[in-house]
Amino acid sequence: MKAISISLILLLAGCGFQTETADLIVHNAQIYTVDSEFSTHEAMAIKNGVVLELGPERQILNKYSAPEKYDAQKRAVYPGFIDAHCHFLAYGLGLNEADLVGTSSWNEVVTRLQSIEMLNSEDWVLGRGWDQNDWDINEFPTAEMLDELFPDNPVFIRRVDGHAALINSKVMELIDLKNQEDVPGGEILRDENSVPTGILIDNAISLAENVIPQPSLDQKTQALMNAQRDCFGVGLTTVDDAGLLKDEVELIKKLQDDGELDMRVYVMLSDTPENMEYYCATGPYKDDKLNIGAFKFYADGALGSRGACLIKPYTDRDSTGHRGFLLSSVEHYRESAQKLYDAGFQMNTHCIGDSANRMMLGVYAEVLKGTNDRRWRIEHAQVVHKTDVPYFGAYSILPSIQPTHATSDMYWAEMRLGRNRVRRAYAYKELLAQNGMVTLGTDFPVEGISPLRTFYAAVVRKDTKGFPAEGFQMENALSRQEALQGLTIWAALSNFEENEKGSLEVGKMADFVVLDRDIMLVPDNQLLDVQVKATYVGGKQVFAK
Numbered sequence: 006m007k008a009i010s011i012s013l014i015l016l017l018a019g020c021g022f023q024t025e026t027a028d029l030i031v032h033n034a035q036i037y038t039v040d041s042e043f044s045t046h047e048a049m050a051i052k053n054g055v056v057l058e059l060g061p062e063r064q065i066l067n068k069y070s071a072p073e074k075y076d077a078q079k080r081a082v083y084p085g086f087i088d089a090h091c092h093f094l095a096y097g098l099g100l101n102e103a104d105l106v107g108t109s110s111w112n113e114v115v116t117r118l119q120s121i122e123m124l125n126s127e128d129w130v131l132g133r134g135w136d137q138n139d140w141d142i143n144e145f146p147t148a149e150m151l152d153e154l155f156p157d158n159p160v161f162i163r164r165v166d167g168h169a170a171l172i173n174s175k176v177m178e179l180i181d182l183k184n185q186e187d188v189p190g191g192e193i194l195r196d197e198n199s200v201p202t203g204i205l206i207d208n209a210i211s212l213a214e215n216v217i218p219q220p221s222l223d224q225k226t227q228a229l230m231n232a233q234r235d236c237f238g239v240g241l242t243t244v245d246d247a248g249l250l251k252d253e254v255e256l257i258k259k260l261q262d263d264g265e266l267d268m269r270v271y272v273m274l275s276d277t278p279e280n281m282e283y284y285c286a287t288g289p290y291k292d293d294k295l296n297i298g299a300f301k302f303y304a305d306g307a308l309g310s311r312g313a314c315l316i317k318p319y320t321d322r323d324s325t326g327h328r329g330f331l332l333s334s335v336e337h338y339r340e341s342a343q344k345l346y347d348a349g350f351q352m353n354t355h356c357i358g359d360s361a362n363r364m365m366l367g368v369y370a371e372v373l374k375g376t377n378d379r380r381w382r383i384e385h386a387q388v389v390h391k392t393d394v395p396y397f398g399a400y401s402i403l404p405s406i407q408p409t410h411a412t413s414d415m416y417w418a419e420m421r422l423g424r425n426r427v428r429r430a431y432a433y434k435e436l437l438a439q440n441g442m443v444t445l446g447t448d449f450p451v452e453g454i455s456p457l458r459t460f461y462a463a464v465v466r467k468d469t470k471g472f473p474a475e476g477f478q479m480e481n482a483l484s485r486q487e488a489l490q491g492l493t494i495w496a497a498l499s500n501f502e503e504n505e506k507g508s509l510e511v512g513k514m515a516d517f518v519v520l521d522r523d524i525m526l527v528p529d530n531q532l533l534d535v536q537v538k539a540t541y542v543g544g545k546q547v548f549a550k
C-alpha cells in the first residue's frame with residue numbers, strides 16, 4: 006500500500022513537471038508581496054518583466070523551467086523600493102561638487118573646499134550640504150574666509166536643504182548684489198551696515214544660480230547614470246524626481262528608450278512658464294519607465310533656514326516677529342491649481358510651515374471641492390496645525406513625507422517652533438490616519454539616498470547613534486508594515502502606479518530587492534546594518550553584491 010501511494014505521488018507530480026517556461030525563477034525566499042493581505046511566498050516565476058506566479062517552493066520549481074534561477078538562500082525579498090520624493094538628477098550632478106554634509110564646523114567646510122582640484126584659476130567652486138545647526142557656533146557663516154582663500158574663483162555652496170546658499174565676493178560682484186533689491190519669496194542677508202553677508206535665502210538664491218555655468222547634456226547624462234548606479238545599490242527601482250525641466254525630462258526619456266537608463270522615473274515638472282505651457286497642452290504621459298504625471302510647486306522654504314512659513318513667529322526670532330514667507334502669491338497657486346486640474350495633472354506642493362500647509366490645503370480644497378481621486382500631494386507636510394489636519398481626509402490629499410527629516414531636525418526643531426508647536430511637526434501617524442496611507446521618500450540629496458534609513462527613521466525615530474534613547478515623539482512612529490507599505494504600494498498609489506508596481510502580484514512588474522536580513526524581524530538596533538544583496542527591475546538584475 007505504501008509503495009503504491011509513493012509511486013502514485015511520483016506519477017502525479019511527473020504529469021505536469023516543468024511544463025511551463027519562465028525567464029527567471031526566484032526561490033528559497035521569504036517574499037513579502039505587500040499585497041492587500043500582506044502575504045508571503047517562497048518562490049515566484051517571472052516572464053517578460055512581470056510576475057507570472059507566486060507560491061510554495063515545490064509548486065513553482067515543479068511547474069516552471071527557466072534559463073535563470075535566483076536562490077535567495079532563505080533571504081527576504083520585497084517589492085522594489087520607491088522614493089516618492091527625491092532629486093535624482095540633482096543628486097547625480099551634486100556628485101561632482103564638494104560634499105559638505107556632516108561637517109562639524111565652518112573651518113571643516115573651508116578645509117574641504119580647499120581640497121577641490123581646480124583646472125583654471127577662474128573655475129567655480131561648488132559645494133552642497135553644510136548645515137550650521139551641526140556646528141559649535143550655529144549661526145549662518147559669512148563670505149569673509151571664502152574671500153581670503155578664493156579671491157579669484159566664484160564660490161557657491163548650498164545649505165543641506167537647498168533653501169540657503171553662501172556665495173563669496175566674486176559672485177556678489179558678478180550679480181551686483183549690493184545694489185539688488187530684496188527678491189519676493191527670498192531674502193538677502195545683510196550685516197548691521199546693510200552690507201550683504203553672502204547668504205541668500207530661497208528665491209534670492211536664483212540671483213547667483215543664474216550665473217553658474219549650466220551643466221552640458223553630457224554632464225547631465227553622466228549624472229543620471231551615476232545616480233542610477235547608486236540608487237540600484239540601495240534597492241530603489243523607481244524615483245520620483247521632484248522638479249525637472251522639459252529638456253531634462255526629454256533626456257531621461259531618450260536614455261530610457263536607448264536602454265541605458267533602467268531606473269523608472271515619476272516626474273514632477275517644475276513650476277516654470279515653459280513647463281506649464283507645453284505640458285498643459287500635451288497632458289500627462291505614461292509608459293513602463295516614465296510617468297509624467299505631476300507638477301511640483303513650492304509654497305515656502307525650510308525650517309533650518311527659517312524660510313518655512315509659520316502662522317506665529319519663530320520661537321527663536323520672536324522679538325522680530327519673523328514668520329518666514331510664501332515663495333509665490335496665493336493667486337499664482339490658485340490659478341496654477343485650476344490649470345493643472347483641467348489638464349489632468351497631480352499638483353504636488355512643498356509645504357513645511359503650518360501657514361504654508363494651511364494656505365495650500367485651502368487652495369487644493371477650493372479646486373478639488375470634496376473627496377476625489379486626483380491624488381494631489383502635499384510634499385513634506387512638516388508642521389500642520391491641528392485644525393488643518395482633517396483637510397487631508399476631506400479632500401483626499403496625500404501626505405508625502407520624509408521620516409529622516411524628523412531625525413535630522415529633532416536637535417533644533419524645538420528652538421524654531423517651541424515646545425508645544427514642535428508636537429505638531431513630523432506627525433506621520435496622525436497624517437496616515439487621514440487617508441489610511443502615507444507615501445515615503447528621502448528628499449535626497451538633502452538626506453542620504455537609502456530607503457532603509459527612511460524605514461529606520463519612520464519606525465524607530467532615532468538617529469544613527471541611537472539618540473534619543475526613547476525615540477523622538479514616538480506617538481508618531483509608523484509600524485514596520487506601514488513603513489514598508491509607504492516605501493512600496495502606497496508610494497505607487499501616490500504616483501497612480503498601483504496597478505503595475507508597489508507589490509509583487511501576478512501581472513505586476515517584477516521589480517524587487519533582496520536584503521541580507523529581514524527588516525520586518527531584525528532588532529531595531531540592527532536595521533541600519535541591513536544590506537542589499539540584489540536589485541531587479543522588470544526581472545533584470547541591475548545590482549548584486
Ligand SMILES: [Zn+2]
Pocket residue numbers: 090091092247448
Ligand atoms: Zn525636495
